[in-house]
Amino acid sequence: MQTIYDAKISDYKTISILGHCFDNKAMVHLAKHLPTAELVAIKKFNLDKIREDIELVESEIILTRQLSHPNIIPYITSFVAGPEVCVVSPLMAYGSCRDLLTRHFSEGLLEPAIILILKDVLSALIYIHKKGYIHRAIRASHILVSDTGQICLTGLRYACPIIKNGKWQRAIHSFPNSTEKNLNWLSPELLQQNLQGYSEKSDIYSIGMVICELANGSEPFAGMAKTLMLTEKVRGCTPQLLDRTTVPREETIECGGDTDISANVLDRRFGRDLHELVSLCFHWDVDMRPSASQLLSHSVFKAVKKAPPLPELLKPALPLSDRVGYDTEEMENFDALAKMSQLEIFSCEWDF
Structure with missing residues (x-):
């Protein structure tokens, strides 16, 4: 049965910042989808910063949602939350x-x-x-x-x-x-x-x-x-x-x-x-x-x-493990998460 991801920000708990994208006009977050406890990636576009590029963001969301191929990143859902456009996709752990x-x-x-x-x-x-x-x-x-x-x-x-x-x-x-x-x-x-x-x-x-x-x-x-x-x-x-x-x-x-x-x-x-x-x-x-x-x-x-x-x-590179999301329920900040998971996790430019 296919997982249903509702288009509401309250269903997602942000764990950490993974990096920047879209010329630093958006942030990529590691988050947990609370109804399923699955880890996902959320791109958050600040509407003020992308005002001149809003058509690019819109066209990317529309086109990506029209395509279906195992080697093209799917957009699970997208929605507006306050001043941000949020786009949810599967976590690509490497x-x-x-x-x-x-x-x-x-x-x-x-x-x-x-x-x-x-x-x-x-x-x-x-x-x-x-x-x-x-x-x-x-x-x-x-x-x-x-x-x-x-x-x-x-x-x-x-x-x-x-x-x-x-x-x-x-x-x-x-x-x-x-x-x-x-x-x-x-x-x-x-x-x-x-x-x-x-x-x-x-x-x-x-x-x-x-x-x-x-x-x-x-x-x-x-x-x-x-x-x-x-x-x-x-x-x-x-x-x-x-x-x-x-x-x-x-x-x-x-x-x-x-x-x-x-x-x-x-x-x-x-x-x-x-x-x-x-x-x-x-x-x-x-x-x-x-x-x-x-x-x-x-x-x-x-x-x-x-x-x-x-x-x-790809060794010695390590992926973000799914168990990070499950074993760090009480972790509220990124430094503690990285220390507990003993993984090499730090912010980078995820320019996608």
């Missing part, structure tokens, strides 16, 4: 992939973990594209991980429809609002804003950026001036995975990368299939760039069938 990189994997995730995450992201993207939408904000902070290793894609406030007046558009010309934080992940054709426009294939370029982000620890062009980043993309600069096959020890990387390369990075080697997958995503000719379903059929996903479960590959 947080975002960006959180994992920041806290535990500054030089990138293990290759099997990257492939497992990518497999679920592509499944979500296939569904989104079939529904007639371009995501336009695929990045590590919009990829959430549950305690069981399930991957959920979020960030749909930047999505745009491909279908107009009942017809599938070959090219889109609209530029996403409030997109400054997504610029590094966006495709050259989207950033150029020319008459040729862009299509759902622009999301595939973003997938390539995410693979590099998960493998290298940061996205290509990180820290680069936006104008220079755009120039590099337009002139055909192709980001790549950083390992001993792409970064000679006597050289530094010049194209979309970081000059501070550690010995660990110079010693590692990613598989040929993963390198090939990245190259396919960054194909300059959009017509030659594969679709999400074509990417998912790549041979790189066959080898990962024997890989350990994702939570094993």
